Amino acid sequence: MNCIIIDDEKTARIIIKKLSSQVENLTVVDEFSNAIQAIKYLNENEVDLVFLDFHMPDFNGLDFLKTINKPLKIILTTSDPNFAIEAFEYDSIIDYLLKPIELPRFIKAVQKVENHLSIAHGNTDDIKIKNDFYVNIDRRLIKIDLHSIYIIEAKGDYINIRTEEKNYIVHSTLKKIEEKLPDSLFLKVHRSYIINVKKIIDIEDNSVLIKKDIVPVSRSKKSDLMKHLDLL
Structure with missing residues (x-):
């Protein structure tokens, strides 16, 4: 899978690149310090996955979600779970990662994206059926078995x-x-x-x-x- 990183913090981008390097078949093809640059890139290029930081100055993750006009698979990265809840209204959000991001949780989020892509391409043989999912109730993410x-x-x-x-x-x-x-x-x-x-x-x-x-x-x-x- 090809992915890009959108985060105004250089340290955060470095961490995601390091985590990505430890996941088989995941390649970071570009990174952006602001979402507007990323939108221009995405209008001309196809990627499988976007790591999107929610809390950025001037043009934040929510602005990105409202502006982008193509289907994407997005993993949200944030220090505040309340921002993630707000963004989950968008179908493109597959999962979210709370900073600081740990490798096991990172891998799990990437696997969710792989499952979505496999379903979209009709390749469901290797997909493990999930046991739960999350719903947004009163600005809280509730896990349901x-x-x-x-x-x-x-x-x-x-x-x-x-x-x-x-x-x-x-x-x-x-x-x-x-x-x-x-x-x-x-x-x-x-x-x-x-x-x-x-x-x-x-x-x-x-x-x-x-x-x-x-x-x-x-x-x-x-x-x-x-x-x-x-x-x-």
């Missing part, structure tokens, strides 16, 4: 993630959440519902029973459900 989720329901501008432990109300769309979920475990069965197929108790003509909840299955999604469960 994927296997504990049984129903995700759209409610206007919000979604209700129902788990074994509790419900989470998140300001998001079903489409955005669906993109974060492994296809092997979750399926959208209705315009308002995503279900964990492992939690299905019973299937009727146009609905499934999960726990004590009856979830509607739209006519167009019925065949997808049957294929997913290998019932055709």
